[in-house]
Amino acid sequence: xxNRGMKVYFGTSPRVKDKxxxxxxxxxxxxxxxxxxxxSSWVRDISAEKFYALSESEMGEHHKKTIVAIxxxxxxxxxxxxxxxxxxxxxxxxxxxxxxxxxxxxxxxSLKLLNSVKSDNLLTLVYTVVTLESGxxxxxxxxxxxxxxxxxxxxxxxxxxxxxxxxxKRMVPRSVFLRNLIEREMKKDKEFKQ
Numbered sequence: 423x424x425n426r427g428m429k430v431y432f433g434t435s436p437r438v439k440d441k442x443x444x445x446x447x448x449x450x451x452x453x454x455x456x457x458x459x460x461x462s463s464w465v466r467d468i469s470a471e472k473f474y475a476l477s478e479s480e481m482g483e484h485h486k487k488t489i490v491a492i493x494x495x496x497x498x499x500x501x502x503x504x505x506x507x508x509x510x511x512x513x514x515x516x517x518x519x520x521x522x523x524x525x526x527x528x529x530x531x532s533l534k535l536l537n538s539v540k541s542d543n544l545l546t547l548v549y550t551v552v553t554l555e556s557g558x559x560x561x562x563x564x565x566x567x568x569x570x571x572x573x574x575x576x577x578x579x580x581x582x583x584x585x586x587x588x589x590x591k592r593m594v595p596r597s598v599f600l601r602n603l604i605e606r607e608m609k610k611d612k613e614f615k616q
Contacts, residue, residue, distance in 0.1 A: 427457065427458075427459065428458055428459070428496040428497060428566055428569060429458065429459045429460070429461050429494055429495045429496050429497075430453050430458040430459070430460060430461065430495055430496070430497050430498070430499055430562075431460070431461045431462055431491050431492045431494070431495035431497075431498045431499070431516070432449065432450055432453055432460060432462070432465055432498075432499045432500075432501075433462075433464075433465055433488070433498070433499070433500050433501075433509060433512055434446055434465055434500060434501035434502070434504075434506075434509060435470075435502075435504045435505075435506035435508065435509050436468050436469060436470040436472075436473040436474070437470045437504050437506070438501055438502075438503055438504040438506070439465060439468065439469065439470070440469055440470045440471075441504065445501075445551070445554075446465060446501065447466065448554065449499070449501060449526070449554070449558065450465060450466060452554070452555055452558050452559075453499065453558075453562070456558075456559055456562055458497070458562065461491040461492070461494040461495045462487070462488065462491035464484070464487070464488070464491075488512065489515070492512065492515065492516050492519070492521065493519065495516075495521060496521075496522070496566075496569045497521065497522045497523075497524060497562065497565045497566065497569055498512075498513070498516040498521045498522070498523045498524070499523075499524045499525075499526065499562075500512065500513050500523065500524070500525050500526065501526045501527070502525055502526065502527050502532050502533065503526075503527050503528045503529070503532045504532075505532075510535065513525060514539075517539070517541050517543055517544060518598075519595060519598065520543070520595070520597065520598050520601060521543065522543045522545070522565045522568045522569045523541075523543060523544050523545070524545045524546075524547065524561050524562065524565050525544065525545070525546045525547070526546075526547050526549060526558070527546070527547070527548055527549075528548070528549060528550070529548060530548055533546050533548065542568070543568060545561050545564060545565055545568075546561075547561045585599065585600070
């Protein structure tokens with residue numbers, strides 16, 4: 423196990439949860455069993471009927487809480503056996519924000535759309551009820567190895583102003599911009615071996 427108390431955001435479509443609530447609860451519990459902490463419990467508490475009855479302001483509030491929970495997570499896990507544009511949006515949002523994303527599906531067809539996504543941070547798992555526990559443990563261990571480690575450092579006000587400008591102008595978080603700079607330098611440095 424590599425999780426070191428890592429945090430996980432777990433999400434799925436409310437329709438998927440309604441179709442197989444025991445399965446979704448099992449995934450939720452397995453994540454806890456493996457030592458991860460959840461950043462949200464909404465998937466436990468919602469049904470499609472309750473979700474789609476939310477008012478516009480309640481839906482906006484739910485979206486804000488979801489974004490906060492994704493940002494707080496080290497790894498994001500999505501069950502996608504049922505088609506959902508919302509879940510696809512959240513998975514993409516997580517990837518764009520540098521998160522390691524694990525996508526679970528009960529068949530290869532449910533993961534088909536992801537074939538065009540090229541990211542080292544995207545891991546997929548096709549599972550059955552029998553293979554769920556061992557497969558999820560393995561893919562979460564792999565995700566833990568890929569997950570970012572928090573690293574703080576000090577910059578002068580001029581550098582901070584530039585990073586803020588980049589974030590606003592290019593619509594890229596400061597940390598993602600810095601990570602991209604470092605990764606470009608790593609590719610150029612022939613002496614670096616990992």
